[in-house]
Amino acid sequence: MQNPFGQRRARLLGLSQLRGKTAAPAPAPADEPSPFVACAGCGEALSRSQLKANLGVCPLCGHHHPISAPVRLAALLDENTARPLLCKSGFMIDPLKFSGYAEKLAGLRRKTGLSDAVLAAAGKIDGQSAVVAVMDSRFLMGSMGAAVGETITRTVEYAHRHKLPLIIFCASGGARMQEGAVSLMQMAKTSAALARFSEDGGLYIAVLTHPTTGGVSASFAMLGDITLAEPGALVAFAGPRVIEQTIGEKLPEGFQRAEYLESHGFVDQVVPRGEMKAVLARLLRLHAKGGKRA
Numbered sequence: 001m002q003n004p005f006g007q008r009r010a011r012l013l014g015l016s017q018l019r020g021k022t023a024a025p026a027p028a029p030a031d032e033p034s035p036f037v038a039c040a041g042c043g044e045a046l047s048r049s050q051l052k053a054n055l056g057v058c059p060l061c062g063h064h065h066p067i068s069a070p071v072r073l074a075a076l077l078d079e080n081t082a083r084p085l086l087c088k089s090g091f092m093i094d095p096l097k098f099s100g101y102a103e104k105l106a107g108l109r110r111k112t113g114l115s116d117a118v119l120a121a122a123g124k125i126d127g128q129s130a131v132v133a134v135m136d137s138r139f140l141m142g143s144m145g146a147a148v149g150e151t152i153t154r155t156v157e158y159a160h161r162h163k164l165p166l167i168i169f170c171a172s173g174g175a176r177m178q179e180g181a182v183s184l185m186q187m188a189k190t191s192a193a194l195a196r197f198s199e200d201g202g203l204y205i206a207v208l209t210h211p212t213t214g215g216v217s218a219s220f221a222m223l224g225d226i227t228l229a230e231p232g233a234l235v236a237f238a239g240p241r242v243i244e245q246t247i248g249e250k251l252p253e254g255f256q257r258a259e260y261l262e263s264h265g266f267v268d269q270v271v272p273r274g275e276m277k278a279v280l281a282r283l284l285r286l287h288a289k290g291g292k293r294a
Contacts, residue, residue: 039063041232055273064210064230064273068112069119069136072169076132076277077123085120085131085158093147098178104140112138116147117172120155122164126281128288131159134169135209135216141173144216148176149186152220156193156204165203165284170221174214187219194223203287205280208235208258208267222266226283228276229258229267 036045041063051058055075056065073082094102109115117139122131133155135142142148152168159166175183194204206224211234218237229235236256244251254260261267271279 040065057273062231062272064232066137066171066210067273068138069114069134069169072134073119073121073123073132076125076280077121078125078127081123082121083123085122085155093145094178095146095182096178096180101178108139112136114139116145116151117142118148118151120151120158122158122162125277125284128165128281128284130165130167130280130284131155131162132167132169135171137171137173137211140176142171142216143173143176143183143214144186145176145179145183146186149183149189152186152190153193156190156197160193160197160200160202163202165205165287166197167205167207167280168220168224169207169209170212170216171209172212172214172216172221174216184215187215190220191223194220198223198225203284205283207271207276207280208233210234211236211239213237213239227266227268228271228279229261229269230276231258231270231272233258235261235267 035048037048037051038044039046039058039061041058042061044058044060046058046060051065055071056067057063058065093105105116114136117137118133118135120131120133122129124130125132133152135148144152155168156166158164175187177183197204203226204224205226205228206221208221208227208229210230210232212221213234213236217235221235234256235258238246240251240256252260258267258270262270269279
C-alpha cells in the first residue's frame, strides 16, 4: 500500500532508528562535559547510560525525564513493525518571515535529526495494530506550528481511513509564536479531524507527558476517548506561575500535575513509562472487537 504521507524516506524525520532491532537517541556531542547527569527529581548523579537504559526514568526517585520521539516510538512499537508516516511539506513553514526563525529551524533539524516537533508511525503494540504520533520537546519545546498541525491532522486522517486506533503522545509548550495566527489555526484543524474520526467510531487515546500546555492542551491533547498521563507531567493551558501572578494567590500543592488531574477526573490513569506499552496494549485489546459505533 502506498504511503499517503509522501515518498521521502524515514531519515528525514529521524525514524531510521526504528528500522533496526534497537533504537538510541542521537549521539552525544563530542564535547559532552560528563558521562553523568543530575536527576531533576532527586538531584542525584546518574550515568547517562543508566538513564538511557531505563527510558529516562530515574531508578532512585522515579522522576520521568524527557525522551526523544524516536526512542519512545522504538520502545513502544514491536520490533520490525514500525512504518513511518511522512507528511509532505507543502505548507507554510515561515509565514511571517519571522527574524531568525528559518535559521533556528535549520539548526534544530541538524541537531535533532527531525524535520519538526512530531513523528508518526503505524505499527503494532504487543501485536495490536495502531497509529502513533509522538511530540518531541527537544524541537522548540514541541510547539505547534503548521508542520506539527498538518502532521497530526494527516495522522488522524490516516487512522480514520484505515480504521485503526490512534495514540498521540503530547508534549508541548503551546502554539508556535513565530507563525502567529497560522499556528493558532492548527488547534481547530486538528480538533475537526478528531471530531470526524470520533463520529465514525475511531478510538483515540491521548497520553499527556511533561509538559502539555498552551494550544496543544486546548485542542487535541484533551480530546481523547481515554486520557493517560506520565507521572509528574505538567498539564495546563497557562502555567502555575502565570495563574498565581494573575489571581494573587498560592495554588494547591501539585496543582496541574498529572496526579492532581487524575484525582479531579481530568485524567483516567497515571501510568509510569515502564508500564505504558502494557497498558496501551491492554486497552487496544479491550477495544479491538468494538467495531464501528452505531
